[in-house]
Amino acid sequence: MLNDLDPLLHSQLRLGIMSLLISLESAEFIFLREKTNSTAGNLSVQLDKLSEAGYIKIEKSFKGKKPLTTCKITRKGIKAFEDYVNTLKQYIHK
Amino acid sequence: MLNDLDPLLHSQLRLGIMSLLISLESAEFIFLREKTNSTAGNLSVQLDKLSEAGYIKIEKSFKGKKPLTTCKITRKGIKAFEDYVNTLKQYIHK
DNA sequence: GTAAAATAGTTTATAATATAAACCAAAAAT
DNA sequence: ATTTTTGGTTTATATTATAAACTATTTTAC
Secondary structure, eight states: OOOOOOTTTSSHHHHHHHHHHHHHSOEEHHHHHHHHTOOHHHHHHHHHHHHHTTSEEEEEEEETTEEEEEEEEOHHHHHHHHHHHHHHHHHHOO | OOOOOOTTTSSHHHHHHHHHHHHHSOEEHHHHHHHHTOOHHHHHHHHHHHHHTTSEEEEEEEETTEEEEEEEEOHHHHHHHHHHHHHHHHHHOO
16 A cells, blocks of 8 residues: 655755756765765765665766865666656555 | 655554455454454554554453454544645655 | 552663765866 | 865764654453
8 A cells, every 4th residue: 555665765955966867867975965965975865865765876076186076866867767756656645 | 855754654564454445444353464464463552653643543341251442544644644645656656 | 358460651772864074086276 | 385276075963764662452262
């Protein structure tokens, strides 16, 4: 009846990250921090979790001489997000 | 941009409870436990939280000689649920 | 009729999670 | 040259969800 919601996505910050990445395909750490209104620490932790799950890919490089962390959603991440949304619909309408 | 999700509703079990109550208007403890597939202990705790927030009203009576806990969603609960769903839409479509 | 098991929960303890605070290295500004 | 800012990571803490243990009554089985 009510299916389980992927706990990795059922978190405000991680869902926000995924929500942004699904429409952008690529985003920088700072951008994500601003859009999600999160602290750098929290964002760092949650990005790692999404990365470890294979939902996103994180690339660390340099913009000039400053570190630059860039994130992309993976095919697996897109699938997980879509599944999550479909499951959620059982909860929010009807 | 991305508004905060009411943490009281952003929990699988509590959301499930509210989802059921919003279409049923009244449900018994046992019914909720079965439909949400939760343990009695967890359900008891989460019902209390929803009750303390004023999102549901809990009535304890007896069915014959067995205790009977009946739950109803309140107007405040309905409003909170609707707000939650609207906020959630920012996350899941777009 | 009494011991065992089931019902309908509550309370308490534990594990997991999210978040914030503290920290680090390098770069830019004063 | 030292203070501040940038772009993060790591660690500690507070919150949460969940499970386990418990209670009281009530059936059921012997």
